[in-house]
Amino acid sequence: MRVTVFRDTEAAEGPRPVTRAPKNGDNLAPALAASAIEILARLIAFDTTSSATNLALIEYVENYLAGHGVVARRINNADGSKANLLATIGPAEARGLVLSGHTDVVPVEGQPWSRDPFTLVEDQGRLYGRGTADMKSFIALALAAVPYLTPRKMTRPVHLAFSYDEEIGCLGAPDLINALVAEGHRPAAAIVGEPTEMAIINSHKGIHLYEVVVTGREAHSSLVHEGVSANMIAIDILSVLGRIAESERTGHRNARFDPPWSTLTVGTIHGGTAANILARECRFTFDLRTVPDREADAVLAPFWVAVETARTRLKAEGAETGVEVNPIAQVPPLRREEDGSAEQLAAMLCEEAAPAGAVSYGAEAGQFQIAGISTVICGPGSIVQAHRPDEYIEIAQIEAGARFMSRLIAMTHAA
Numbered sequence: 256m257r258v259t260v261f262r263d264t265e266a267a268e269g270p271r272p273v274t275r276a277p278k279n280g281d282n283l284a285p286a287l288a289a290s291a292i293e294i295l296a297r298l299i300a301f302d303t304t305s306s307a308t309n310l311a312l313i314e315y316v317e318n319y320l321a322g323h324g325v326v327a328r329r330i331n332n333a334d335g336s337k338a339n340l341l342a343t344i345g346p347a348e349a350r351g352l353v354l355s356g357h358t359d360v361v362p363v364e365g366q367p368w369s370r371d372p373f374t375l376v377e378d379q380g381r382l383y384g385r386g387t388a389d390m391k392s393f394i395a396l397a398l399a400a401v402p403y404l405t406p407r408k409m410t411r412p413v414h415l416a417f418s419y420d421e422e423i424g425c426l427g428a429p430d431l432i433n434a435l436v437a438e439g440h441r442p443a444a445a446i447v448g449e450p451t452e453m454a455i456i457n458s459h460k461g462i463h464l465y466e467v468v469v470t471g472r473e474a475h476s477s478l479v480h481e482g483v484s485a486n487m488i489a490i491d492i493l494s495v496l497g498r499i500a501e502s503e504r505t506g507h508r509n510a511r512f513d514p515p516w517s518t519l520t521v522g523t524i525h526g527g528t529a530a531n532i533l534a535r536e537c538r539f540t541f542d543l544r545t546v547p548d549r550e551a552d553a554v555l556a557p558f559w560v561a562v563e564t565a566r567t568r569l570k571a572e573g574a575e576t577g578v579e580v581n582p583i584a585q586v587p588p589l590r591r592e593e594d595g596s597a598e599q600l601a602a603m604l605c606e607e608a609a610p611a612g613a614v615s616y617g618a619e620a621g622q623f624q625i626a627g628i629s630t631v632i633c634g635p636g637s638i639v640q641a642h643r644p645d646e647y648i649e650i651a652q653i654e655a656g657a658r659f660m661s662r663l664i665a666m667t668h669a670a
Contacts, residue, residue, distance in 0.1 A: 320398075353416050388450045456612050492558070496519060586617045606658065
């Protein structure tokens with residue numbers, strides 16, 4: 256067994272200069288892959304769990320880009336604790352390509368990791384660490400391409416768009432995309448590098464996350480006429496959500512997806528303080544994932560009726576009672592485009608011309624698309640490895656991604 260540990264000893268500094276490789280096509284790929292792994296080690300060393308800041312990683316990327324003469328712009332969140340990063344390489348006035356990735360990762364707490372999740376480890380052809388598959392490897396490949404893009408005159412620009420808080424509802428990308436458009440850029444295509452094993456994905460489901468808060472009135476459980484149980488009201492609403500989930504499973508299918516229907520799941524429920532007290536409050540969250548040909552408003556119509564019924568019932572119990580529905584995240588689906596420029600471009604850069612597929616997870620791709628930018632998902636690694644303990648990416652996937660990037664480099668300099 257061969258184990259190599261990559262430790263981040265100089266996280267604030269950029270990677271060492273890349274040895275120049277020949278300037279045409281796949282000949283760049285070996286050096287590009289080696290550089291990407293070196294950059295990946297540094298990216299993994301930053302704990303960018305969504306509950307924490309990503310600013311140290313953003314500063315590292317800024318410094319790296321500045322070392323190659325590329326100016327990057329931060330787009331901060333409301334309190335300045337996190338930031339998107341946007342950089343353009345090449346002629347800004349031409350129609351170019353967006354390479355997009357999210358910098359945040361999911362938590363490692365409670366997972367049985369066998370190694371430090373924030374130290375990149377190579378073991379038998381795999382690179383282990385939180386974010387290796389989802390999705391710092393794509394960011395590392397994009398950054399590894401920078402030294403090959405900047406020295407020569409480019410015919411079209413490459414926009415690097417790195418976001419925050421994708422994992423908790425694609426919260427950062429809208430401001431990032433708005434900044435890109437506001438600067439006057441008109442990208443011909445965007446490639447979102449979520450892990451697809453370098454297959455092209457032209458559709459993903461929409462995401463609709465809600466928190467529901469039911470407020471009743473406490474009383475002794477033997478005196479139900481003196482109070483109202485928030486838990487009992489919540490059960491009525493939850494039963495409607497259950498019926499919606501079953502209706503979607505049996506009545507509305509899209510065979511491109513797995514599972515081939517819009518799914519609705521209740522993620523958390525918290526209510527009450529003791530068995531003999533009518534619950535004053537019950538909170539629950541639910542997650543609706545819609546196939547592109549199903550609108551969330553249509554799916555949730557019975558839920559909104561149930562909420563209004565509960566509000567009417569509670570209104571008679573007093574002003575302190577009620578039902579609140581708080582949206583947590585609303586992410587549009589990625590819809591298959593007829594003759595989409597992003598899909599055509601990705602097919603030119605990929606190794607196999609397989610038909611584009613669809614995925615059931617949500618991503619920022621739909622947000623780029625609704626901004627008028629043709630978009631696909633295509634990136635190294637497998638979604639099967641994402642979010643798990645001992646997350647890893649095959650080195651072969653890094654190499655495939657490097658070949659993709661080397662063709663992109665050649666394309667941006669083509670006459």
